[in-house]
Structures are given as C-alpha cells and as structure tokens.
Amino acid sequence: MEKESMSKELEKALERFKAKSDEVPQGYFDQFELELMHKIQSENHAPKQANIISLFAKQKKYLVAASLLFAVATGYLFYNQLNEHTISTNEMVQIESLPDEVIEAYVDNNELVAEVEWNSAIESAGANISLKNN
C-alpha cells in the first residue's frame, strides 16, 4: 500500500516512534482497568443531584396572568388616589376664592359642634388622669 512510496528512512523512524509510544509501565493496563472501574462504581454510587421541578411549573401562565392583573390593579388604584388628591387640592383652591362672609357663616354654624367635641375630649382626658392618680 502507501508504505511503498515512503522512504526507508521515514519507515524506520516511524517504527522507532511506534516502539517508543508502545512503551507502558508493567501491569499498566490491569491497573488502568481497576482504576477505571473504581471510578465508574464510585460515580454510580454517588448520590445523584435530584432534578428540581418547580411546584408552580404547570401554573406558570396563571401566575404570570395574576401578577399582570395585580400590577394593572395597583396602577389603577394609585392613579385614582392621585386624581382624588388633585380634586381635594382643587376644592382647597375653590374655598380660598370664597367670599369671607360665606366662610364666617360656615364657621359660626359649626362652632357649637366643634366646642362640644373639644369639651368631651377634655373631660375624657381628665377622667383618665384621675384614674391614674387613684
């Protein structure tokens, strides 16, 4: 075959190369087999890491939908709160523009209610103090 086209010199060198690479320590292959089987056995007996399967794997799409819904709802509520705040600010602006007579009349009408609330607050505070002293 192809060897015929090779120089004798190269053939010789290749034979020496083979002899060199075929050198192995005595009993090497027996030892190799023992070591390999030992490795394989220890790998087989080693506790295998269990596959982690998420409990929610099947419900994933529902969870995603729920979190989207939550995000939308939260956003909506937040937006509404902002709007409410804006309305009350508007109301405050409107009160400022009211004539003084209207405001005074409102205060006079509600003064009695405010006084009653104030007196009952003082009374309950006094009762608490006397209880502590006794």
Add this chain to the structure above:
Amino acid sequence: MTDQALITQFQNGDSKEGAFTQLLKRHKEPVFFQIKKMVLEHADADDIAQAVWIKVWNKLDGFKQESAFSTWLFRVAYNETLNFIAQKKRIQGQTKQNQLEQEMEHPSTQNGLNETAIQIKLERAIAELPEKQRFVFMLRYYEAYDYEKIASITGTTVGGAKANYHQAVKKMTELIQNT
C-alpha cells in the same frame, strides 16, 4: 461473544459491568496507543483514555449500533483527544514547540547520533501536523484501518481522509530528508 451481543447485554441491564469489562479488555490497548501517538505523554494519554471510557459507560445505552463499536469508540477517542489538545494549547501556549526546537538545535546532546536527530525531527513533524491529519495518519499507518472507517471516525469524506494521509506522509518525508 461479539461486541454487538455485549452492547445488547449492557443496554438490557443484564450484568452491565461484566459486558463493559469485556469491551474494555478487547479495545483498551488500541485506543490507548492511538491516543498516546497523538499526545506523546503517557500521563496525558492516561487521562484522555480514562475520560473516553467513562464517556463510553455513560453513553453506551444510547448507542444505536448503526456503526461498529470500534468506529464509535475511536470517534469518542478522537473528540476527547482533540478537546484535550485544544485545552492544553490554550494553557501551555508554545512551550512544547520551543522544547522541540531546542532539541533540534542541539542534536549532539542526544548521544550525537544521526538516528536520534531523525527521530526528533520526526516527532517534531508529527507534532506539527494538524490534529486531524495526524489522527488519520496514525489510524491508517499503524492500525491499517480502511479509509471508509477513518472517514467515519473523523467525520470527513473518504477523499478527505486520503488527502490527509498523503499530506502527512509528504510533510514527514520532507523533514526527514532535510536532516
């Protein structure tokens, strides 16, 4: 018992270790020597051969026997060897090449024999061959594998395997003649 029967035994789970050990006993030497001719260092060849057989143990269940076991085994060895060489090249750079060049410049340190100089040149030439070319050459020259089988192992065409072999011979001849 044939390789096929042993593989079937392994795949059926009947005495897995027994079947594997038989395959190992039959094929461990040619695989090891092929790897050693590629990497030259005994320790490296030992590491690769261990990795090859562990892979065989892990993958044999999925082997469909569409090719001979030895073809599949040498393909595993080929891939492992190439991965190892690439990894070593990244780590060591050109250290080995420099060593060979130094030996080339001072052949007298090797007993002053012309034969030794030729041998060093040959080893250098082998080391310089592209990995695929080297693997093809070793399988053809030393194992006398036919080109179809070599092509199947190295994932090339028959023509490609032939070209690889002849290029390897040409390169080595040139280096030897320039001694």
